[in-house]
Amino acid sequence: xxxxxxxxxxxxxxxxxxxxxxxxxxxxxxxxxxxxxxxxxxxxxxxxxxxxxxxxxxxxxxxxxxxxxxxxxxxxxxxxxxxxxxxxxxxxxxxxxxxxxxxxxxxxxxxxxxxxxxxxxxxxxxxxxxxxxxxxxxxxxxxxxxxxxxxxxxxxxxxxxxxxxxxxxxxxxxxxxxxxxxxxxxxxxxxxxxxxxxxxxxxxxxxxxxxxxxxxxxxxxxxxxxxxxxxxxxxxxxxxxxxxxxxxxxxxxxxxxxxxxxxxxxxxxxxxxxxxxxxxxxxxxxxxxxxxxxxxxxxxxxxxxxxxxxxxxxxxxxxxxxxxxxxxxxxxxxxx
Numbered sequence: 366x367x368x369x370x371x372x373x374x375x376x377x378x379x380x381x382x383x384x385x386x387x388x389x390x391x392x393x394x395x396x397x398x399x400x401x402x403x404x405x406x407x408x409x410x411x412x413x414x415x416x417x418x419x420x421x422x423x424x425x426x427x428x429x430x431x432x433x434x435x436x437x438x439x440x441x442x443x444x445x446x447x448x449x450x451x452x453x454x455x456x457x458x459x460x461x462x463x464x465x466x467x468x469x470x471x472x473x474x475x476x477x478x479x480x481x482x483x484x485x486x487x488x489x490x491x492x493x494x495x496x497x498x499x500x501x502x503x504x505x506x507x508x509x510x511x512x513x514x515x516x517x518x519x520x521x522x523x524x525x526x527x528x529x530x531x532x533x534x535x536x537x538x539x540x541x542x543x544x545x546x547x548x549x550x551x552x553x554x555x556x557x558x559x560x561x562x563x564x565x566x567x568x569x570x571x572x573x574x575x576x577x578x579x580x581x582x583x584x585x586x587x588x589x590x591x592x593x594x595x596x597x598x599x600x601x602x603x604x605x606x607x608x609x610x611x612x613x614x615x616x617x618x619x620x621x622x623x624x625x626x627x628x629x630x631x632x633x634x635x636x637x638x639x640x641x642x643x644x645x646x647x648x649x650x651x652x653x654x655x656x657x658x659x660x661x662x663x664x665x666x667x668x669x670x671x672x673x674x675x676x677x678x679x680x681x682x683x684x685x686x687x688x689x690x691x692x693x694x695x696x697x698x699x700x701x
Contacts, residue, residue: 512565536550545590
């Protein structure tokens, strides 16, 4: 989106608190990839808010106060002198809502071209081709909106996402390091990890509580990223919703609640697909993350994950994934 690109370098100072019981602290807010990134004064990410899901609690009043949808206890205040950031958030949200409400000329042209292609296709080729076409033309901002909708739908099975100030900061840093928008810890409902559209990886609290090395959690997240790169989560969502879901998303930019529910049920019942351990070893070591802790977590004998274990011997440089304090907070994130 042109509007998103325009504000990608915009920053503003503000006052943020993680919950109603916490003191406000000075932070820097910046526009990320369809997210509002909130960082401390040392440029360490504290949390990410999805721009479409940001709510303003005092429209027209100053200082402008925002909170993520569904959690009014976490707030960000932007003073009167940060009018450019206030205007940017408003403009981005209007652009998203316009896109959701009005398909527009471009979408009309895409629909026409799609129908023409469909007319040439066969019965067995059509559903898969349409799913991939819709996924390919869907803007990132729409993917983020869909991912947040799925997350809210899944809450019945997984419980509400777990949050804690220090732990959220650690998750934000790990997400940035691994190249995704967000890592969300949930109390249950999934075996280990799951992917949502919009660059979101769900991580079960059990992964954090059952292991003593943060490299294990990093390995599970990196493995899930590889799965999402091989099979687009949006394609999987459309597959569960049938061909009608693909047509609806293409023509209206929206999905029915039944489609979101079907996909949520799919995520909580599926077993994570296998990954290429050589590719995973390369991915982890490229970030300076040891691969053997994840290898032994998957197979305590190491026999079936030998590629991951041997990769550590070839790694020339490693770096701390997070501090001990951050890891302890992350292990306790669902107990706060």
